Amino acid sequence: MQISDTMLLDLLVRSFSLWWVIIPGMLLGLIVGILPGFSAQNTLIILLPVTLHMGVEAGMAFMIGLYCTTQLGGGIPAILFNMPGEGGAAATTLDGYPMTRKGQAQQALVLCFAASAFGGLITTVATLALLPWLSQIGLYFKSIEMVVVMVFGVTLIAAIAARDLLKGLIAGFFGLMIGAVGADPVYGLPRGTLGFVELYDGVPLIPALIGLFAVSEAFEMLESETVVRSTHLARARSASWRDTLDGVRMTARYWWQTIWTSLIGLVVGILPGAGSTVAAFLAYHYSKLFSKTPELYGTGHPPGVIAPESANNGVTSGTLVPVLALGIPGGTTGAIMMIVLTYHGLVLGPRLFIEKPEIAYGVFMQMAVCYFLMILMILPLARYMSRIVWIPTRFLVPLILSLLTVAAFSEREYIFDMGLAVGFGVIGYIARKTGYEVTAMLIGVLMGPLLETYLLRALRIGQGDPMVLFSSPLGNALWVMVVLALMLPWVRERRKKGVLAQASAAGYES
Amino acid sequence: MQEPASDHQRQPPAPAGTGLIIPALAVALAVYYLISTAELSWEARSAGLFVGSILLVLCALQILRSGRSLAAGRAAWGFAELFRDSVDNRRRLGLLLLVVLFIAAIEWVGVTLGLFLLIAGSMAVMGVRQVRQLVLVPGITALTVFVLLVWLLGTRLPKGPFEAAMLPLLGAS
Numbered sequence: 240m241q242i243s244d245t246m247l248l249d250l251l252v253r254s255f256s257l258w259w260v261i262i263p264g265m266l267l268g269l270i271v272g273i274l275p276g277f278s279a280q281n282t283l284i285i286l287l288p289v290t291l292h293m294g295v296e297a298g299m300a301f302m303i304g305l306y307c308t309t310q311l312g313g314g315i316p317a318i319l320f321n322m323p324g325e326g327g328a329a330a331t332t333l334d335g336y337p338m339t340r341k342g343q344a345q346q347a348l349v350l351c352f353a354a355s356a357f358g359g360l361i362t363t364v365a366t367l368a369l370l371p372w373l374s375q376i377g378l379y380f381k382s383i384e385m386v387v388v389m390v391f392g393v394t395l396i397a398a399i400a401a402r403d404l405l406k407g408l409i410a411g412f413f414g415l416m417i418g419a420v421g422a423d424p425v426y427g428l429p430r431g432t433l434g435f436v437e438l439y440d441g442v443p444l445i446p447a448l449i450g451l452f453a454v455s456e457a458f459e460m461l462e463s464e465t466v467v468r469s470t471h472l473a474r475a476r477s478a479s480w481r482d483t484l485d486g487v488r489m490t491a492r493y494w495w496q497t498i499w500t501s502l503i504g505l506v507v508g509i510l511p512g513a514g515s516t517v518a519a520f521l522a523y524h525y526s527k528l529f530s531k532t533p534e535l536y537g538t539g540h541p542p543g544v545i546a547p548e549s550a551n552n553g554v555t556s557g558t559l560v561p562v563l564a565l566g567i568p569g570g571t572t573g574a575i576m577m578i579v580l581t582y583h584g585l586v587l588g589p590r591l592f593i594e595k596p597e598i599a600y601g602v603f604m605q606m607a608v609c610y611f612l613m614i615l616m617i618l619p620l621a622r623y624m625s626r627i628v629w630i631p632t633r634f635l636v637p638l639i640l641s642l643l644t645v646a647a648f649s650e651r652e653y654i655f656d657m658g659l660a661v662g663f664g665v666i667g668y669i670a671r672k673t674g675y676e677v678t679a680m681l682i683g684v685l686m687g688p689l690l691e692t693y694l695l696r697a698l699r700i701g702q703g704d705p706m707v708l709f710s711s712p713l714g715n716a717l718w719v720m721v722v723l724a725l726m727l728p729w730v731r732e733r734r735k736k737g738v739l740a741q742a743s744a745a746g747y748e749s
Numbered sequence: 750m751q752e753p754a755s756d757h758q759r760q761p762p763a764p765a766g767t768g769l770i771i772p773a774l775a776v777a778l779a780v781y782y783l784i785s786t787a788e789l790s791w792e793a794r795s796a797g798l799f800v801g802s803i804l805l806v807l808c809a810l811q812i813l814r815s816g817r818s819l820a821a822g823r824a825a826w827g828f829a830e831l832f833r834d835s836v837d838n839r840r841r842l843g844l845l846l847l848v849v850l851f852i853a854a855i856e857w858v859g860v861t862l863g864l865f866l867l868i869a870g871s872m873a874v875m876g877v878r879q880v881r882q883l884v885l886v887p888g889i890t891a892l893t894v895f896v897l898l899v900w901l902l903g904t905r906l907p908k909g910p911f912e913a914a915m916l917p918l919l920g921a922s
Contacts, residue, residue, distance in 0.1 A: 426789070633875040638890060642890070695796070
């Protein structure tokens with residue numbers, strides 16, 4: 240259905256009038272995003288009774304405000320402490336944290352906020368314009384294609400994040416192996432649980448995230464006096480509003496990057512289960528691949544912050560496309576929003592756009608308003624947030640270690656999970672010190688259960704024959720992309736070495 | 750003019766042992782997983798077999814690579830800095846022991862008192878010696894956690910003597 244300009248304007252005004260629920264949702268989302276123990280999904284579940292009592296528009300506006308800001312909030316600890324608040328912010332650590340170490344925390348935060356807000360705004364507008372077509376994308380990705388997407392995700396992350404590809408792949412597949420621990424989905428028999436009943440549901444994500452990133456980083460952080468390198472401390476302390484503007488200027492300079500990486504997020508968001516983590520790494524990978532200065536990635540390069548942040552916010556509108564257009568939630572967040580919509584008697588799917596277009600399109604308009612308010616509200620906070628890295632590590636390390644051990648309890652309320660976080664912390668510390676990328680490991684843990692679900696479905700279709708994984712044209716095209724993703728950095732490195740060798744030989748000759 | 754020394758000549762051999770800890774853990778998990786699920790149906794084993802077999806191949810490649818480096822003299826046996834007796838490593842070990850102790854004792858001491866002791870102890874391990882700092886920072890943090898998570902949000906964090914004394918005074922169970 241085509242939507243008129245008058246209706247869009249009306250929806251815009253109505254969405255702005257819901258500021259009284261959007262702003263509290265955003266503030267809560269910011270806190271939830273920053274704290275690694277809390278997720279948007281869990282918070283939305285806890286607050287479900289509240290949202291069900293609100294009107295449908297107000298309830299959705301509150302949830303959207305919270306959900307969108309969580310994606311942004313996750314980038315804050317990723318930049319300041321190398322500890323992503325959400326899985327989607329894991330790729331932000333790659334360049335965000337080196338910027339902080341160089342005394343550019345404020346610029347990095349502004350890049351994160353601006354890229355998140357503009358990326359989210361761009362994809363929301365794109366969704367409003369292309370909704371009927373976008374809703375078809377998810378239909379092409381069935382279990383076989385999703386298995387390849389999962390393998391693609393892990394190999395890509397291993398190739399991007401690790402300096403050593405083999406070590407990156409070992410870390411990624413070790414994570415997938417950990418993710419396969421738990422009761423089997425058919426008969427409920429325990430697998431690889433070492434006899435712990437607490438692992439029957441699989442390895443919980445929050446303790447894994449806290450351990451692999453936060454605890455291991457705290458163990459590493461104690462080697463220096465402050466998070467910022469001592470040589471850059473004076474620069475960090477002298478940061479002013481000019482640095483905020485500097486961050487805005489950097490974002491404006493890479494405007495094209497923000498646009499296309501956010502669109503990657505939109506497409507990945509539509510796929511069931513893939514989520515913001517895959518989107519952020521995919522965006523980072525292609526940003527580096529098409530860059531004229533790929534060697535600067537990983538050293539605190541602004542596009543390395545912009546790409547993952549605009550992509551993980553692009554996912555937010557993508558997630559809602561299958562919910563509204565097909566009535567199929569792609570993940571937990573989509574499912575919770577579906578509960579609220581159906582509770583109010585709405586029939587989701589193509590009919591929603593004919594019978595209640597003001598709801599279907601209104602949701603995306605609320606998202607656009609949320610991103611607009613985000614620019615106004617959160618951008619000025621960068622200056623004050625960046626000061627936290629001045630605190631000496633003799634105070635920071637004890638606070639991080641103790642508070643995050645408690646946060647590990649929050650997901651399932653098991654003391655066992657605190658111990659698990661510490662165990663993952665030790666593994667993460669050894670991995671960091673020996674060149675195995677913890678990001679690849681975490682993504683493996685995250686994707687392990689999803690991979691199993693899709694692999695099982697695909698094998699059932701093929702009656703147990705593994706060759707079924709190569710039976711789909713789209714799947715095969717994706718397999719080729721997996722191979723290319725692994726080969727291209729290697730080929731480029733070889734070519735670079737060849738050029739350097741030639742240059743050095745020429746230098747000696749002359 | 751003297752030719753500059755090559756990288757191999759300048760750098761000491763890399764420790765091969767450290768690079769094999771993660772593969773060793775990965776192989777142990779994969780082998781344990783595959784053996785312990787051998788009796789299960791193919792549906793229950795499919796993911797483990799798919800991931801585990803790739804992981805074992807990758808680890809074998811890493812072991813081969815380390816072996817080649819050892820044979821060529823580019824690497825040496827040992828764990829280098831990882832387990833060396835240094836101030837940082839002693840601090841790490843101290844912090845780790847304190848966190849393990851906190852987790853073991855939290856059911857009896859409760860989250861507020863436990864957190865206070867953990868933060869104060871960790872700060873002392875990190876070299877903080879001012880008594881005011883050792884009391885104020887942990888005190889304020891532990892009280893904030895108590896007010897937000899235990900009293901206001903009512904989470905099921907373990908309760909000890911402090912919570913038992915304070916919650917009735919605040920009118921909460």
